[in-house]
Amino acid sequence: MNRLIALPCLLLAACETTTDPAEGGFFSGVSGITSGAYDERIETAEADVAAAEARNEALAAQIRSSESELAQLKLKILQQRDATGGGDAATAARIDRVLNSNPTGSTPEARLAALQRSIADARALSADLARLSG
Numbered sequence: 001m002n003r004l005i006a007l008p009c010l011l012l013a014a015c016e017t018t019t020d021p022a023e024g025g026f027f028s029g030v031s032g033i034t035s036g037a038y039d040e041r042i043e044t045a046e047a048d049v050a051a052a053e054a055r056n057e058a059l060a061a062q063i064r065s066s067e068s069e070l071a072q073l074k075l076k077i078l079q080q081r082d083a084t085g086g087g088d089a090a091t092a093a094r095i096d097r098v099l100n101s102n103p104t105g106s107t108p109e110a111r112l113a114a115l116q117r118s119i120a121d122a123r124a125l126s127a128d129l130a131r132l133s134g
Helices: 002-015 026-035 037-084 089-100 108-133
Strands: none
Touching: 037 089, 037 108, 089 108
């Protein structure tokens, strides 16, 4: 008698097409467990988390590197400003703007983009100051 009850349950579980545990249900659960779909979903989710963590670590490293590069450029601009005497009012204002910039962003990606823009501005200013002193 137990076999007669178990056989239709197993057949229905085998026909179950969902592997989403959030959809619930006995047959869905049995199907997910027996087919290995739950384990596959867990492995996929863990791989996604690992990939996101690696991406965040790489992004944080890029931000640190960009912050360091910007600090070095600001120091170079200070030295160039001292060597040239600051130049005219427009140049002095540009120097102050670059030296006082503090790039921020609401996300790490936005912060990195802001840092890269500040680095580009600082490089251009440094090149202009180099032409003035040379």
